[in-house]
Amino acid sequence: MFKGLLLGFVGALFWGVTFAVIFRMLLYFRGTQGIGNLLSAKLLGMAFVTFLMILVLSNVITALSTFFLSEDLELVAAAPVDPGTVYGARLMETILDSSWMVALLAVPLLAAYGVVYAASVAYYALALGAVVPFLVIPAVVGSATTLLLVNVFPARRTRDLLALIGLFAAAGLLALLRFVRPERLMRPEEFRNLVDFMAVLRTPTSPWLPSEWVAEALMSYLNGRFDPFPLLLLWSTAAAFVVLGAGLHRRYYRDGFSRAQEGAERRDGRGRSRRLERALARLGPGTRGVVAKEVRTFFRDTTQWSQLILLGVLVVVYVYNISVLPLYTGERVSFLLINVVSFLNLGLAGFVVAAIAARFVFPAMSVEGRMMWLLRSSPLDVRALFWSKYWVGTVPLLVVALPLIVVTNLVLDASPLILTLTTLTMVGMTFALTALALGLGALYPKYDTENVAEIPTSFGGLLFMMSAVIYLAGVVALEGWPVYLFLQSRLSSSDGAMSVLPLVLGVSGAAVLTAVATWLPLRAGVRHVRAMEP
Amino acid sequence: MKGSTDGGSGGGVVATGAPEAREGGGRDGNGSGPMLELSGVRKQYGDFVAVKGLDLRAKRGEIFGFLGPNGAGKTTTIRMVAGVLRPTGGRILIGGIDIDVDPEGAKAKVGYIPDRPYLYEKLSGGEFLRFVAGLWGWGAAEADARADRLLELFDLADWKDELIESYSHGMRQKVLISSALIHQPELIVVDEPMVGLDPRSARLLKDLLRTFVAEGGTVFLSTHTLEVAEALCDRIAIIHEGEIIASGTMDDLRAQAEAGGAHLEEIFLKVTGGDVMADVIASLRGAV
Numbered sequence: 140m141f142k143g144l145l146l147g148f149v150g151a152l153f154w155g156v157t158f159a160v161i162f163r164m165l166l167y168f169r170g171t172q173g174i175g176n177l178l179s180a181k182l183l184g185m186a187f188v189t190f191l192m193i194l195v196l197s198n199v200i201t202a203l204s205t206f207f208l209s210e211d212l213e214l215v216a217a218a219p220v221d222p223g224t225v226y227g228a229r230l231m232e233t234i235l236d237s238s239w240m241v242a243l244l245a246v247p248l249l250a251a252y253g254v255v256y257a258a259s260v261a262y263y264a265l266a267l268g269a270v271v272p273f274l275v276i277p278a279v280v281g282s283a284t285t286l287l288l289v290n291v292f293p294a295r296r297t298r299d300l301l302a303l304i305g306l307f308a309a310a311g312l313l314a315l316l317r318f319v320r321p322e323r324l325m326r327p328e329e330f331r332n333l334v335d336f337m338a339v340l341r342t343p344t345s346p347w348l349p350s351e352w353v354a355e356a357l358m359s360y361l362n363g364r365f366d367p368f369p370l371l372l373l374w375s376t377a378a379a380f381v382v383l384g385a386g387l388h389r390r391y392y393r394d395g396f397s398r399a400q401e402g403a404e405r406r407d408g409r410g411r412s413r414r415l416e417r418a419l420a421r422l423g424p425g426t427r428g429v430v431a432k433e434v435r436t437f438f439r440d441t442t443q444w445s446q447l448i449l450l451g452v453l454v455v456v457y458v459y460n461i462s463v464l465p466l467y468t469g470e471r472v473s474f475l476l477i478n479v480v481s482f483l484n485l486g487l488a489g490f491v492v493a494a495i496a497a498r499f500v501f502p503a504m505s506v507e508g509r510m511m512w513l514l515r516s517s518p519l520d521v522r523a524l525f526w527s528k529y530w531v532g533t534v535p536l537l538v539v540a541l542p543l544i545v546v547t548n549l550v551l552d553a554s555p556l557i558l559t560l561t562t563l564t565m566v567g568m569t570f571a572l573t574a575l576a577l578g579l580g581a582l583y584p585k586y587d588t589e590n591v592a593e594i595p596t597s598f599g600g601l602l603f604m605m606s607a608v609i610y611l612a613g614v615v616a617l618e619g620w621p622v623y624l625f626l627q628s629r630l631s632s633s634d635g636a637m638s639v640l641p642l643v644l645g646v647s648g649a650a651v652l653t654a655v656a657t658w659l660p661l662r663a664g665v666r667h668v669r670a671m672e673p
Numbered sequence: 674m675k676g677s678t679d680g681g682s683g684g685g686v687v688a689t690g691a692p693e694a695r696e697g698g699g700r701d702g703n704g705s706g707p708m709l710e711l712s713g714v715r716k717q718y719g720d721f722v723a724v725k726g727l728d729l730r731a732k733r734g735e736i737f738g739f740l741g742p743n744g745a746g747k748t749t750t751i752r753m754v755a756g757v758l759r760p761t762g763g764r765i766l767i768g769g770i771d772i773d774v775d776p777e778g779a780k781a782k783v784g785y786i787p788d789r790p791y792l793y794e795k796l797s798g799g800e801f802l803r804f805v806a807g808l809w810g811w812g813a814a815e816a817d818a819r820a821d822r823l824l825e826l827f828d829l830a831d832w833k834d835e836l837i838e839s840y841s842h843g844m845r846q847k848v849l850i851s852s853a854l855i856h857q858p859e860l861i862v863v864d865e866p867m868v869g870l871d872p873r874s875a876r877l878l879k880d881l882l883r884t885f886v887a888e889g890g891t892v893f894l895s896t897h898t899l900e901v902a903e904a905l906c907d908r909i910a911i912i913h914e915g916e917i918i919a920s921g922t923m924d925d926l927r928a929q930a931e932a933g934g935a936h937l938e939e940i941f942l943k944v945t946g947g948d949v950m951a952d953v954i955a956s957l958r959g960a961v
Contacts, residue, residue, distance in 0.1 A: 205845060224789075291680070301811065339756075409755060416803075416813055423810075424806070424807040424808075424810050424811055424812055424813070424816075425807050425808050425810060427805075427807055427813075428804040428805075428806075428807025428808055430809075431804070432793060432800075432804050434730065434784075435795060435796060435800065436793060436795040437794040487737065508793040510791060510792075510793065511757070512752075512755075512757055512785070512787045512791065513805065513852075514808075515755075515756060516755040516756050516757050516780060516783065516785040517756040517780060517805070517808035517809060518776075518778070518780040518781040518808070518809060518810070520775075520779040520809045552793055670759075672758050672759070673757060673759075
């Protein structure tokens with residue numbers, strides 16, 4: 140009940156915000172004389188091109204599971220079922236698994252177009268009619284790509300390769316999007332250039348892509364001159380692709396599936412083992428074992444360590460964002476504003492740490508699901524297990540968090556007091572966020588998943604991010620306001636003693652909140668794991 | 674080494690931490706009470722009672738077999754003894770230590786081999802064994818030496834540094850068995866010991882278990898393979914619908930089932946509803 144309500148609330152909030160943003164943009168475009176419709180069409184085309192890219196990539200990855208690695212496939216392979224039927228069923232599963240997120244994103248987007256253009260119900264039916272074949276085409280392309288890849292490389296290697304390609308693509312896209320500084324487009328003088336740019340590109344940018352056909356079909360209807368040709372193109376292409384995909388499946392699937400069953404290659408891990416063990420020599424045998432195991436399994440799992448690439452880009456982009464803040468345009472802004480920004484920076488940097496904790500610390504107990512037989516039957520206390528996992532999470536997070544806060548404060552030219560206070564607070568925040576992630580990860584585990592990357596997107600992951608945001612807001616509020624008062628009193632040369640008390644109270648309050656946020660989730664997690672029946 | 678029937682079993686690999694072993698005792702050693710004692714052990718899942726008040730004792734230096742049809746409560750009992758599940762009621766004593774009162778102390782004496790060989794795929798066999806030894810508080814050097822000997826014994830020495838993800842089912846099972854032996858337990862708890870093993874390894878395991886009990890250790894095993902139970906176990910308990918319906922040596926069981934000279938299979942079928950089984954077999958013959 141609580142879970143349903145929370146998910147419903149977050150979903151509705153997300154839809155509402157997306158709808159509002161697009162609605163606002165479309166209204167703005169429509170108000171632009173002459174080229175408003177063209178801009179709206181461009182926006183729709185761009186949105187669907189992005190969807191198309193995401194869908195192809197996500198279908199390639201999903202098809203690897205649905206067609207080759209899923210555990211029920213052995214039964215399917217042994218059953219006397221027509222390959223065409225298997226292809227149809229698995230393609231459907233691939234579409235559902237890979238496209239639900241894009242489909243959900245498309246709802247507020249298309250609804251905003253419908254509302255701004257005051258479209259009738261027929262528009263929504265048309266939208267559905269256009270989106271369905273649009274989802275089928277990349278699913279066929281994605282699964283055919285996977286089929287060919289698996290026939291060349293073993294499936295388990297392909298999965299690693301795809302994880303890497305996907306992450307590099309995402310990291311590249313993120314960096315590119317950020318470094319072109321899209322916010323400049325919202326300034327009128329820049330917008331003039333955009334209009335010129337759009338005007339030059341009156342012809343469709345990619346007439347061969349299904350994304351363009353969706354945009355054309357919908358925009359022609361919204362502009363009152365419905366052209367059925369793009370819709371026909373979508374459906375006929377989807378149908379032809381399915382037939383072609385089924386043909387490829389008949390021809391190559393058996394070989395590919397057979398190859399996918401081959402074991403992973405042998406690898407030597409000995410040299411690394413010794414170094415790691417020597418480095419951990421001071422720890423007790425149990426703790427050393429758990430820590431060494433955590434480090435090894437992380438760095439040997441491509442789907443895990445490769446996320447560090449994305450993390451690196453995230454941190455660079457964050458520091459870059461801070462450095463391009465328009466604080467130094469023209470006149471130098473006040474000392475006070477810089478310090479206020481420093482506290483906002485503390486909250487945001489804390490959010491970055493929370494996001495990293497969600498990726499790497501939150502799944503820590505879930506990944507032990509199948510190994511609970513060993514951990515529970517061993518004399519290792521659950522608390523010791525938690526502490527090992529806690530430090531394995533905290534130390535790397537501190538390595539990211541501390542330079543992040545120090546560098547951004549230096550970029551902001553914050554005062555020594557702020558630098559010291561925010562750095563110390565960041566240490567506390569990292570302790571608390573790791574505990575929250577580990578504790579909630581143990582309270583809401585996903586023991587049955589094969590893909591670790593899915594764990595942070597679960598209900599528990601969402602709950603963790605929400606708790607983290609509430610905690611961060613609490614700390615920033617408790618410290619930010621008294622610090623502001625303190626600095627203001629010092630600036631106005633009034634009695635400093637009056638503002639020291641709130642500062643002490645605020646910092647103490649934040650420390651208590653941090654201690655509670657560290658202790659409570661860890662205790663609840665330990666109790667839960669002790670009481671659980673694996 | 675005492676009681677070893679296979680020259681390849683390797684001296685000292687299965688040495689137990691049992692007091693008898695240290696004192697040079699043997700089978701039916703004069704330890705202070707039973708190694709494993711269950712009194713009134715119950716396990717309930719919601720309304721369903723899986724285990725209904727079990728009482729049993731396994732002595733030091735014996736292999737105690739636990740048999741029963743599917744869903745009888747064998748694995749639940751095994752998992753409670755291994756400390757994975759907590760009983761809803763009753764007491765489990767391991768070497769005189771109540772597992773509920775001092776779980777760490779009790780678990781330190783147990784080596785557990787579950788029926789499904791789930792292992793850390795991204796660790797090598799050698800690393801996994803060192804990890805397990807660490808959980809039981811063993812230092813790296815001694816754990817390494819024992820891991821080497823166990824892997825050698827199971828023909829896995831060449832695979833020691835390969836990741837477990839590249840192991841076959843049987844190889845995983847061997848790593849699992851090694852992991853239960855590496856910390857020199859006093860009690861080995863095994864759920865379906867022979868699953869996935871080739872004949873040589875199955876034979877090796879039987880010899881290992883026999884050697885282990887000869888050194889003063891205790892084995893508590895559940896199996897479906899009645900020949901294994903008959904050949905290996907000193908005493909057997911048959912569990913049906915959560916209750917022990919027969920227990921004792923083979924002779925005791927024959928007497929209880931009034932089946933003089935019968936094999937364990939016949940006794941098992943008789944006490945677990947063999948009449949119904951006979952009807953089922955007859956109808957199956959008609960069907961196929």
